[in-house]
Amino acid sequence: MQLFECQGCQSALHFENSQCLTCGRAVGFLEDRFAMSALEGGPDRYWALGADGQFYRYCDNVRHGVCNWLIPDQSSDRLCGSCRHNRMIPDLAIPQNVERWRKIELAKRYVFRSLMRWRLPRPNKSDDPDRGLAFDFLGDVGSGSGGAAQVLTGHDDGLITLNVAEGDDVEREKRRAALGEPYRTLVGHFRHEIGHYYWDRLVRDGGRLEAFRAVFGDERDDYNSALQRHYSGGPPPDWSIRFISAYATSHPWEDFAETWAHYLHIVDALETARSYGINVRARLAPDAAGAKIDFNPYAAPNAGRLVDAWVPLTVALNSVNRSMGQHDLYPFVLNETVMRKLEFIHDLIRVSYEARLEPVAAEAA
Numbered sequence: 001m002q003l004f005e006c007q008g009c010q011s012a013l014h015f016e017n018s019q020c021l022t023c024g025r026a027v028g029f030l031e032d033r034f035a036m037s038a039l040e041g042g043p044d045r046y047w048a049l050g051a052d053g054q055f056y057r058y059c060d061n062v063r064h065g066v067c068n069w070l071i072p073d074q075s076s077d078r079l080c081g082s083c084r085h086n087r088m089i090p091d092l093a094i095p096q097n098v099e100r101w102r103k104i105e106l107a108k109r110y111v112f113r114s115l116m117r118w119r120l121p122r123p124n125k126s127d128d129p130d131r132g133l134a135f136d137f138l139g140d141v142g143s144g145s146g147g148a149a150q151v152l153t154g155h156d157d158g159l160i161t162l163n164v165a166e167g168d169d170v171e172r173e174k175r176r177a178a179l180g181e182p183y184r185t186l187v188g189h190f191r192h193e194i195g196h197y198y199w200d201r202l203v204r205d206g207g208r209l210e211a212f213r214a215v216f217g218d219e220r221d222d223y224n225s226a227l228q229r230h231y232s233g234g235p236p237p238d239w240s241i242r243f244i245s246a247y248a249t250s251h252p253w254e255d256f257a258e259t260w261a262h263y264l265h266i267v268d269a270l271e272t273a274r275s276y277g278i279n280v281r282a283r284l285a286p287d288a289a290g291a292k293i294d295f296n297p298y299a300a301p302n303a304g305r306l307v308d309a310w311v312p313l314t315v316a317l318n319s320v321n322r323s324m325g326q327h328d329l330y331p332f333v334l335n336e337t338v339m340r341k342l343e344f345i346h347d348l349i350r351v352s353y354e355a356r357l358e359p360v361a362a363e364a365a
Contacts, residue, residue: 001110001268003275004036007049013038015113016106018068028058028070029109031081034116037070045073059083064098066105082112085124088136090164097139100167104137107186111194114264117298118353121201125158131205132158133197139164153189155196162189181247182331188261195260199253202348215344216259217252226251242337256345259338263303263345265330266310270297273313280312303342307334 004013011022013036020027026039030051037050048056048070055073059080062068069080077084083105090097090104115122125132138151138161151163165171166186176184203212213219230250239249248258274293293309300306314330321329334342 001272006038008038016068028068030056030070032072064101066102082109085134087125087134088138090137091139097164100164101137103167103186104162107190110187110268111190114268118349120198120349120352131201134159136161137164153193155193158197160193160197191261191264192257195257196253198260199256202352208348215341216255219252221251223251223253240333241335244332244338259341260345262332263342266306267297270306270309280316303339303346307339
């Protein structure tokens with residue numbers, strides 16, 4: 001994620017800010033400008049300093065404190081391009097769900113920003129019922145037997161369901177530990193499930209099935225049976241030399257979604273490192289060349305260019321986390337087979353990008 005600047009006082013702004021912490025101005029994300037902007041005026045109509053004096057208003061979900069995106073004042077839309085994809089929001093009569101939803105929406109906006117950078121197709125279900133993308137944020141409900149019917153996070157034909165409990169840090173950590181996962185985050189959930197959606201759009205509908213099978217395997221293997229085998233028998237002993245995660249071994253669809261998620265992790269984290277001017281020394285030798293992130297990760301020529309910068313960065317970040325007594329930030333290994341899969345994802349995104357409109361100036365920077 002890039003850093004932004006307050007046009008009012010030139011202090012740093014972050015993507016999640018709704019107020020400049022230095023000058024106190026209201027701020028928000030201009031979806032049509034792809035930038036954060038300081039605002040004047042309000043509360044229903046703002047003059048955006050970052051848009052040559054054009055007027056904007058906040059997405060209606062600002063009243064719940066869950067969104068900071070701005071809509072051109074002349075637009076008939078009441079929700080931003082991210083919130084318009086919500087089909088069902090959490091039950092706000094449950095007090096803790098407001099904070100859970102805030103965390104969920106922030107993670108979703110991180111992912112939507114990446115989709116916007118690559119101009120990936122993202123119609124909502126209202127505009128395109130057959131190929132659209134929608135989200136249900138649901139909580140577990142009581143059953144007639146006195147137990148609870150658990151909501152499972154997953155994807156089904158463009159509808160992504162997320163259990164609201166994932167927005168609770170303690171609950172999410174319990175689930176991570178119970179499932180033996182090295183990593184479990186909200187943004188990771190969204191990146192993974194969005195990967196299933198884009199498998200449908202870019203692989204299946206895009207005529208790339210044979211190329212996919214050559215890299216990931218045959219997705220015609222019965223999915224439910226494959227998951228049952230995985231949960232009963234676990235991953236194969238040598239999974240780490242062929243897959244990015246143990247769960248990726250369960251079925252080619254899951255392998256694709258896991259790899260897609262990691263590609264988005266890599267690109268967005270490298271953009272963050274670039275924004276901060278991070279330069280990592282790749283080896284201990286005093287004269288060793290550093291791994292400087294001096295390129296736009298969203299416009300990288302290939303996945304290899306990304307990984308060359310990513311691996312030294314993750315080694316450094318993991319070491320920092322260990323020094324603070326924390327788990328590794330990135331507890332994964334990018335082996336040779338995974339590299340081929342990442343290259344497939346990279347090519348898939350670039351072909352889709354190049355087939356669409358020319359990039360705006362902010363994307364080319």
